[in-house]
Amino acid sequence: MNNHWHEQIQRHMNGQSSAEESAALCEALKRDADLRALYLDYMNLDAALGEMAEAEATAVFGAGAPETTKPAQPLLGWHRWLWLAPSAASAALVILFCVIAEHRAASPSRPDIGELTSSVRTAISRLRPDMPPPIPAWMSPTAVLLKEPGHPY
């Protein structure tokens, strides 16, 4: 294969080809099986070099490799449900409130408010000491003021 096609394939790989060069390469690839084999070899080389550079960067930087050197991983296992976490937490809270409310409504030891206040009033009235009997009018300190004029006691 002549150097022209090595050059053209690599320009295409680099994204340097003009539209005309790409069209010419496309037509040549359709016609020539050997050129397709060379093209596939270059692409295989390109992919393998990308992986080797990535492995080298990981070896140099280790866990602290720059983000651009790490391939994005498909979301596997529980990670792919991570987006459900906020919704699940909200649902759990709603269910918890419902259960508590139901438990309170069904509880047999819950006292009746009306009965409770009535019994408290009764208890208070029982504890209230009896009022002393009213004193006779004459014992009142103000009785003298009420006496009729001319009365000598």
Place this chain on the structure above:
Amino acid sequence: MPHLENQLEDKFRFLFAEHEPALRAFVRALLPTANDASEVTQEVAVVLWQKFGDFDASRDFRKWAFGVARYEVLAFLRDKGRDRHVFDADLVNKLADEADEAGPRHEAQRDALEDCLKKLPEARRALVLAAYAKGIRMDELAERRGQSAMSLYKALHRIRQSLLECVERTITRESLV
């Protein structure tokens, strides 16, 4: 149930890791840029995992994965149909068939490449690995090295061509042995 899901995930991870280099190379062969290939390979990985529950274990995982990858590449190219650098679907399908057939040869090339890379003079080896680092921009790399982008590309072309020749020599020698 979580136990079964873990088993399924472990099986998927094992199979995917085994075939990932071939899958990456396959997708790369069908797309014009490395960034496009990386994006589509990720998409393929997600689709494979989503459909893995339906995968018949008696089938060949590689063939199944390549089928999914071809479909994803064609969908991607349809979306980018106006890009004049993109090959048409006929050629992409032809390349996909031949890349599939060339699987064992490409695997041997990848194995041989490690030794060929080690044989390169250190400066050339460092250059090619720097050029393939993820997220690198060639104009920035050229500036950092104090050379023009054009001369950098030319240097890379020579290195790649020599690597490809070294790989072919290695495979030929090994097949003779």
